[in-house]
Amino acid sequence: MTRLPVGNLRAQHSVSVYRAEDFRVENGVNHGDAISMVNEICPGDSYTLKADAKQHALEVIDQGEQPLSTADSFVTTDGSETEQAGTSVRILARLTLMTSHGALHDTFVLTCGSVEPRHYVYCSNPVLEDVEYILIACECDPESIFPT
Numbered sequence: 001m002t003r004l005p006v007g008n009l010r011a012q013h014s015v016s017v018y019r020a021e022d023f024r025v026e027n028g029v030n031h032g033d034a035i036s037m038v039n040e041i042c043p044g045d046s047y048t049l050k051a052d053a054k055q056h057a058l059e060v061i062d063q064g065e066q067p068l069s070t071a072d073s074f075v076t077t078d079g080s081e082t083e084q085a086g087t088s089v090r091i092l093a094r095l096t097l098m099t100s101h102g103a104l105h106d107t108f109v110l111t112c113g114s115v116e117p118r119h120y121v122y123c124s125n126p127v128l129e130d131v132e133y134i135l136i137a138c139e140c141d142p143e144s145i146f147p148t
Contacts, residue, residue: 012059012060012061012062012077013059013060013061013062013074014057014058014059014060014079015057015058015060015122016055016056016057016058016122017055017056017058017082017110017120017121017122018049018053018054018055018056018120018121018123018127019053019056019082019118019119019120019121020034020035020036020109020119020120020121021034021036021119022049022050022052022053022054022121023035023047023048023049023050023053023121023127024047024048024050025045025046025047026046026047026048026132027045027046027132028042028044028045028046028135029042029044029045030042030045034119035047035095035107035109035119035121036092036109036111036119036121038092038093038095038109038138038140039140041095041135041138042135043135043136043137043138044134044135045134045135046132046133046134046135047097047132047133047134047135048129048130048131048132048133049127049128049129049131050129051129051130053129056081056082056120057079057080057081057082058076058080058081058082058083058089058110058112058120058122059076059077059078059079059080060074060075060076060077060080060089061074061075061077062074063075073089073090073091074088074089074090075087075088075089076089076112082112082118082120083112083113083118087112087113088112088113088114089110089111089112090110090111090112091108091109091110092109092110092111092119092140093108093109093138093139093140094106094107094108094138094139095107095108095109095135095137095138095139096135096136096137096138097133097134097135097136098133098134098136099131099132099133099134100132100134103125105123105124105125105127105133106123106124106125107121107122107123107124107133108121108122108124109121110122
């Protein structure tokens, strides 16, 4: 029986993301702004996904930090469609969005790279174009994003 090495196991994740510029304020204080401006977002703003927005595979592996934090907790791997392998990935914020029917969507704003950061949006539930998603909460504090 072959034993697997245990000491260096790290979780690998594959997530489908949208470019942040494809998710913009349709109505509200920040009309026209992309969702990536987490330090300027306002509860009550409603976001819509652009009609031509495409999902992209982002393959990441955790850095083994315990507990997870917003500081470069992940790095991309070879399977990513949008980033080169080895690019640092950080979670900027967890947003709670709500549709007009009351459906809640946890949404994470991710940033890749540090010199010229690129922003992406990961939605825990499928999102549809032409549907307004109202921002009801934003968590930027690592303890709020990753409760223990």
